[in-house]
Amino acid sequence: MRQPGRYSRLMMCGGIMGRSGPHSLPLARIKKIMKNSGEDVKMISGEAPIVFSKACELFIEELTRRSWMTTQQGKRRTLHKEDIESAVVGTDIFDFLVSLVSDSCKSEDIITPVGIETLDES
């Protein structure tokens, strides 16, 4: 017999386009972001946003957990932006976020001179 908890969770959604489904993130929005990520992204299968809803959830959980560790070290109870920044800097796989979190203003700073020390000094 299938385990009711897991099965019924999946069946709670009104299909792939269900808004308040078992997926913790809206699939339509995920699909939109995927399409916006590049010109090459033309067609997306129905399952891709579903896979992402899980992966994104795990990502947020991990980053939150790591950030909270910094919060605790500072003997605080409120998780701040700086805690997230610490977690990003301290985790290799989150390298792609370094420029994003160290931006103090979000406007036109697309290219952040992160590796400026590596430029030729001659």
Place this chain on the structure above:
Amino acid sequence: MDRSINMVDQEQDGMLPIANVGRIMKQILPPRAKISKEAKQTMQECATEFLSFVTGEASDKCHKENRKTVNGDDICWALSALGFDNYAQAAMRYLHKYREAERDKAAANNNQNTANIASHGDLQVREQTQTSNLEFRVLEKGDNSLITKP
């Protein structure tokens, strides 16, 4: 579409909803923990960037393999390639469970339909064969009668 949407709304529209992001964060933290609004916004941006980053990798692979559609397996592959192995495994399990559930749903619907048809279907086929046999005999008779005309 209403073009007078202000910039903030447009920005929000291109990111994961902050309410959902905040909820996931809250669930992972101890009950009395607090999250600043700025932290939620930062997490929202990070998660959105994560999506774009992984999609880009998956899309590149599809492009190289001359495939037009980015599918679930591509996402899992990209997750592994970028160092998110554990997410890839969990996401694969989630995807398989989802596919199973969809198959079960479809199978349940099909079984319902075929059960209704099966009882009638066999009968119809049998009747048809008998009718055509009869017709064949009638035609033969007709033809024979022409030959035997005096």
